[in-house]
């Protein structure tokens with residue numbers, strides 16, 4: 001079985017302010033998560049703002065150095081003491097998708113230039129193989145290269161642009177895609193297209209995802225595993241079905257109670273008392 005993700009006693013403390021006025025924020029507080037499986041998996045990390053989700057994502061992407069602890073992804077140590085993966089090899093195996101696709105692509109550069117750059121610089125491709133990789137990745141997200149070529153970010157909807165971000169992430173054939181709030185900036189009616197795309201890429205292309213979200217409802221819908229974070233700690237972790245149907249922690253129950261259900265939304269109001 002492969003160790004898809006293992007964080008061991010992972011800590012991150014940010015230091016704010018200068019000498020004498022320094023303040024420390026413990027963004028990750030002994031985070032321990034282990035997902036071991038032969039099947040690719042979608043691992044959701046849920047929690048309110050400031051709970052440490054993005055910091056966790058950034059340690060996997062090596063954008064943030066942990067204060068202590070280690071991270072293993074697909075049996076390879078990627079962060080913490082002793083981790084020294086080569087840059088290209090590392091970038092190829094873990095790819096990010098960010099929250100705002102309009103910020104990921106400058107409006108002064110055609111979007112396919114970004115895809116080409118990933119194909120040449122990260123995947124190490126050249127010549128015809130670059131075009132093949134772009135065609136293949138775009139078709140995996142339901143887009144045609146001919147419809148994307150030469151166009152700029154302002155010529156796409158947020159949903160289309162996020163699908164192009166996913167295509168870019170797929171080019172180096174990563175084993176894990178880290179998606180930090182990937183649908184929060186997208187029109188609500190288009191969110192499920194991206195969410196379902198992740199499911200399809202897990203099942204058909206064998207990609208695993210770390211899916212970071214505030215939204216427990218979509219986390220439940222697509223995830224195999226859920227980690228619930230609060231104040232830098234993972235307060236609950238397990239198979240999605242178990243966490244949702246039998247939450248052990250009060251904070252998880254609180255998050256679950258905040259999901260609007262059909263029943264609570266449409267429950268008829270009690271009739272007003274007749275006026276006397």
Ligand SMILES: Nc1ncnc2c1ncn2[C@@H]1O[C@H](COP(=O)(O)OP(=O)(O)OP(=O)(O)O)[C@@H](O)[C@H]1O
Nearest residue numbers: 014015016025027048049050051052053054055056
């Ligand atoms: N570069 C930084 N310097 C100092 N403090 C930081 C830095 N990045 C994050 N923090 C702090 O660390 C804590 C965790 O932040 P983080 O962004 O990881 O949370 P989050 O759960 O992703 O929040 P959100 O959902 O709002 O993105 C917060 O208190 C935040 O203010």
